[in-house]
Amino acid sequence: MAKPVLIVHGGAWEIPAEQVEACRAGCRRALERGWAALAKGASAVEACEVAILELEDDPVFDAGIGSHLNRDGRVQLDAILMDGRTLKTGAVAAVERLRNPIQTARLVLEHSEHMMLVGPGAEQFAVERGVSLCNPSELVIAREVELWYKRKHESDAGRGRFQPKERLGTVGAVARDAQGNLAAGTSTGGTACKYPGRVGDSPLIGCGCYADNQTGAVSATGQGEEIMKMVLAKAACDRLAGGLEPQAAAEKAVAVLGERTEGLGGLIVVDAQGRVGAAFSTPNMAYALRTADSADPVVRL
Numbered sequence: 001m002a003k004p005v006l007i008v009h010g011g012a013w014e015i016p017a018e019q020v021e022a023c024r025a026g027c028r029r030a031l032e033r034g035w036a037a038l039a040k041g042a043s044a045v046e047a048c049e050v051a052i053l054e055l056e057d058d059p060v061f062d063a064g065i066g067s068h069l070n071r072d073g074r075v076q077l078d079a080i081l082m083d084g085r086t087l088k089t090g091a092v093a094a095v096e097r098l099r100n101p102i103q104t105a106r107l108v109l110e111h112s113e114h115m116m117l118v119g120p121g122a123e124q125f126a127v128e129r130g131v132s133l134c135n136p137s138e139l140v141i142a143r144e145v146e147l148w149y150k151r152k153h154e155s156d157a158g159r160g161r162f163q164p165k166e167r168l169g170t171v172g173a174v175a176r177d178a179q180g181n182l183a184a185g186t187s188t189g190g191t192a193c194k195y196p197g198r199v200g201d202s203p204l205i206g207c208g209c210y211a212d213n214q215t216g217a218v219s220a221t222g223q224g225e226e227i228m229k230m231v232l233a234k235a236a237c238d239r240l241a242g243g244l245e246p247q248a249a250a251e252k253a254v255a256v257l258g259e260r261t262e263g264l265g266g267l268i269v270v271d272a273q274g275r276v277g278a279a280f281s282t283p284n285m286a287y288a289l290r291t292a293d294s295a296d297p298v299v300r301l
Contacts, residue, residue: 002180003292004038005274006031008051010061011169012221012266012285015301022060023286024299030054031288031297034173044175044183044217045083045106052079052102052185055171059141062169064100066141067189069148072196075139077189078203079105080116084182084211089115091203092122097133102187104131105203116203144192151193170202172209172219174270182270184209184217184233191224200224206234213272216240216249222257222265222282230257236269246270246277254279 008030010023034051042050056064067075079101080091090109092101093116104126108117117125123133170188177183186209188202201224202208208224210233211217218233232253239249246269257263258281266280268287278287278300288299 001178002176003274004178005176005270005276005291006034006038006047006051006173007268007270007276007278007287007289008034008055008171008173009219009221009266009268010055010171010286012264012280012282013169014282015284015286019060020301024301026055026058026060027286027288028297028299029058030173031290034175035290035297038175038177041178044177044181045081045109047175047177048081048173048183048185049102049106051173052171052187053100056100056102056187061171062189063171063187065139066144067139068192068194069140069144070190070194070196070198073148074136074196075189076196077101077187078199079185079187080203080205080209081105081109081185082183082205082209082211083109084184084213084217087212089205091116091205093118093199093203094197095119095122096136097123098126098131099134099138102185105185107131115205118199147192170208170221172221172268174211174217174219174268176217176270176274180213182211182213182217182272184211184219186219186221201227201232204228206231208233210234210237212237214241216246216269216271218267218269220265220267221285223263226257226261226263227265229261232257232265232267236267240269240271246275247279248277250277250279254281257281
């Protein structure tokens with residue numbers, strides 16, 4: 001039997017002092033929920049899903065409820081899950097009526113011949129698999145409405161483009177289960193005031209997420225357009241294949257992201273041997289991890 005491992009993150013960004021404790025607490029709850037599943041014999045895929053479900057339901061993060069509003073004042077969500085044993089992936093993008101897009105991502109992974117569904121088609125698939133749609137207003141919170149109105153006023157007044165300073169609260173998880181199988185997942189509301197229909201790195205295989213039993217599992221977070229240029233999650237796994245340990249692979253991938261694109265980001269990694277790594281170039285990245293050899297979780301920010 002392999003030793004289970006779970007890491008979760010709440011995004012790499014400049015976390016305000018007043019939100020630090022909430023981010024820590026949210027990551028800890030997600031870790032505990034995912035670890036409880038692993039302890040009962042759940043697969044790595046299931047552990048990643050349930051951990052991310054907890055993060056999507058926490059409005060402090062940019063995923064699920066509390067996500068950023070796009071240019072038109074609506075929430076559009078993206079999510080992905082990847083199974084390192086089969087390389088099968090399930091992803092959804094630009095959905096507006098799914099409270100927990102990671103749930104539908106898993107349904108796509110397990111019950112669809114496709115690997116990604118978007119917009120109304122993804123929502124239709126979710127309904128056909130028994131998922132209830134939510135009212136889009138349920139995903140909107142006062143903090144994000146206030147930010148949206150502020151940025152729109154600045155744009156209408158001619159003080160720059162309708163684009164705020166990045167807040168990168170994407171969430172994700174990577175896991176190794178008792179059978180030695182790996183999985184990774186990522187979920188996001190994207191960037192604030194993004195163009196309607198914009199899809200970033202998070203739900204794209206190899207960019208915001210990748211898992212392969214032969215190398216490792218990675219969930220990335222940061223400036224999506226720059227991460228896509230580097231296919232960052234796959235790049236980190238390739239460095240594992242090249243012989244680097246997870247911490248070195250994570251640090252190298254983030255360094256190259258900055259060198260080639262000047263982009264900011266972060267990622268979490270677990271390799272096929274159950275070793276872990278995490279790196280980021282932003283001021284902060286909230287994450288939590290636990291291994292079978294640790295009595296208590298490690299929560300960092």
